[in-house]
Amino acid sequence: MIPDERQALSLHLKYGSDKRVVDHCRLVARISIVLCESLASRGKTVDAQATLAGALLHDIGRSRTHAVEHGHVGASMLEEEGVDAVVVEIVRRHVGAGISAKEAETLGFPKADYIPMTLEQKVVCFSDKMVSADSVRPFEEEVKRFVRKGHDVDRLLALKKDLEDELGEDPEKVVLGTFGASFN
Numbered sequence: 001m002i003p004d005e006r007q008a009l010s011l012h013l014k015y016g017s018d019k020r021v022v023d024h025c026r027l028v029a030r031i032s033i034v035l036c037e038s039l040a041s042r043g044k045t046v047d048a049q050a051t052l053a054g055a056l057l058h059d060i061g062r063s064r065t066h067a068v069e070h071g072h073v074g075a076s077m078l079e080e081e082g083v084d085a086v087v088v089e090i091v092r093r094h095v096g097a098g099i100s101a102k103e104a105e106t107l108g109f110p111k112a113d114y115i116p117m118t119l120e121q122k123v124v125c126f127s128d129k130m131v132s133a134d135s136v137r138p139f140e141e142e143v144k145r146f147v148r149k150g151h152d153v154d155r156l157l158a159l160k161k162d163l164e165d166e167l168g169e170d171p172e173k174v175v176l177g178t179f180g181a182s183f184n
Contacts, residue, residue, distance in 0.1 A: 054090025
């Protein structure tokens with residue numbers, strides 16, 4: 001099953017997601033749809049329904065933990081709910097700019113590679129990086145946060161570059177063209 005918006009929000013309610021998390025997921029979903037529409041207008045094949053569901057549910061694991069493992073925790077929750085594997089993988093792979101199998105092993109995660117690979121996974125991961133809490137922000141703010149935390153900035157920049165190559169333009173500009181330069 002690929003949940004529609006109502007079903008995704010019902011899952012958040014079922015698991016007791018905080019309103020702030022749900023609001024964040026809804027904004028990430030809005031950004032993801034803008035990017036999907038832009039990709040589709042350029043002839044790219046992207047599953048907008050799965051992307052929307054993945055964006056709406058990407059942080060459902062935060063109902064259990066706010067730590068880095070919330071991605072794979074949320075993915076497991078959704079698997080138990082019978083959610084389609086395409087959506088589950090979007091949720092599993094959205095954390096940071098992805099987590100390599102070696103990093104996952106170090107973190108004690110189930111053995112897997114958690115780096116976004118599909119267009120849908122990359123769209124949700126990037127969209128998530130454009131949002132702080134419930135506000136759109138410049139991508140550079142996420143780059144600075146990655147630097148402060150010692151995360152893999154090159155992987156983050158590669159995520160943006162991958163989308164730029166698919167879109168034929170900077171994905172941040174696509175987002176800001178819809179949400180405005182005020183970042184609200």
